Ligand SMILES: Cc1cc2nc3c(=O)[nH]c(=O)nc-3n(C[C@H](O)[C@H](O)[C@H](O)COP(=O)(O)OP(=O)(O)OC[C@H]3O[C@@H](n4cnc5c(N)ncnc54)[C@H](O)[C@@H]3O)c2cc1C
């Protein structure tokens with residue numbers, strides 16, 4: 204016996220593409236009336252708040268198992284966009300090679316949200332809290348269009364998503380293994396991620412910062428990467444801040460200059476809860492504090508965990 | 512298989528979704544994007560799952576899908592095809608026996624108005640199924656998506672710790 208419920212005609216239909224190319228064709232044909240859905244957690248908040256209208260059709264990306272799973276490639280890890288945040292946090296290769304990403308994702312939402320939400324949805328939203336961590340790992344995004352596969356650095360895509368965005372399907376996130384990433388010189392990799400919200404947990408970020416580099420044997424920093432984001436601001440690398448400490452030794456004086464560089468460069472967005480100026484200062488202080496902690500002499504060799 | 516007859520004709524845009532609900536296989540003809548919370552509360556009259564914020568922020572609507580807690584207000588029916596859904600009504604083994612977490616909430620007074628309680632219990636039960644002996648930090652983390660406006664959480668944390676103890680006793684390790 205099948206029971207039937209619901210009001211006909213009020214809910215969107217759900218389309219299940221057979222392959223990424225078909226998903227792109229569906230999107231191209233439907234335009235604004237068709238929306239890619241992964242976990243649907245962000246979309247649901249947008250529909251409920253009225254920020255977005257419920258479309259006529261949902262293009263169910265979970266119909267594409269090829270977009271799920273984490274694969275090892277030569278010198279890189281490729282994370283499928285459908286990987287649930289809770290599975291990403293539990294992934295050993297992610298924890299071992301990209302602990303800042305694991306930490307950033309662990310701080311998103313609550314367990315039940317992470318059981319539904321995907322990393323692809325977080326990235327595609329352009330404001331997800333995982334982005335700063337992905338930026339310091341210099342992640343690449345693999346996009347599918349109807350006919351082609353394109354690879355683009357995350358940083359470039361955040362700066363300019365380009366034309367035809369709606370027809371592109373995120374098909375993978377490629378993370379090159381560290382070592383090669385941070386300049387390849389001797390020393391230890393040092394990295395940290397910080398999320399500042401209005402509560403300690405289960406709250407969207409006001410500010411997220413991520414830093415990564417190599418503390419070389421002579422005490423200078425090499426391959427420094429610094430990124431900030433949070434709220435409705437699209438995250439970015441902070442190149443001027445990076446330049447201040449690249450090749451330098453961390454000292455009270457460099458940290459002050461670093462903080463000034465962050466405050467001068469970072470362009471956060473205000474909302475009803477926190478102004479841009481507050482966020483700029485918070486980002487500057489968090490980044491300076493993070494480097495101070497990471498370069499403290501009592502840190503153990505090889506330590507690369509984001510939390511003390 | 513659920514055998515209740517249903518007076519409504521199949522909706523024009525309905526899809527048939529097959530899943531397991533509290534141990535019973537069910538087949539429902541529903542609009543595929545309909546929220547699980549609406550199907551539970553309005554269509555199936557399983558009102559133990561509560562509704563609060565409707566945007567994933569309060570945890571009153573927590574259910575288990577394949578044993579993992581998810582918010583029924585965020586879950587759409589098509590996402591449940593082939594899955595195993597457990598609501599507060601299906602948590603206990605039988606009609607008489609309470610789940611250890613339910614017993615512990617009663618014994619420790621882990622609620623006041625009780626509105627958040629089904630969601631709290633579902634989240635706590637999921638934690639204990641995975642980690643029978645969690646640390647306090649793990650308990651707090653597991654309940655971080657469940658808000659309570661009444662208790663101040665003291666009684667709730669006590670209840671979860673009590674449920675851990677009940678589990679140990681049942682195990683013979685306590
Ligand atoms: C209660 C609650 C708390 C939250 N807390 C946080 C938080 O702390 N930090 C945070 O960053 N976010 C948070 N979020 C937002 C959201 O859950 C996350 O960003 C999540 O990772 C989105 O993933 P999803 O699979 O649910 O995306 P969906 O909602 O399915 O999609 C989000 C967007 O991405 C697009 N999209 C999805 N997958 C693809 C793809 N493969 N290719 C192209 N486009 C795609 C969709 O079309 C849509 O525009 C929260 C949400 C809720 C409801």
Ligand code: FES
Pocket residue numbers: 561562563564565566567568569570571572573582583584585
């Ligand atoms: S009603 Fe679902 S989380 Fe509040």
Ligand code: FES
Pocket residue numbers: 621622623624625626627628658659660661662
């Ligand atoms: S007991 Fe009233 S909300 Fe928790």
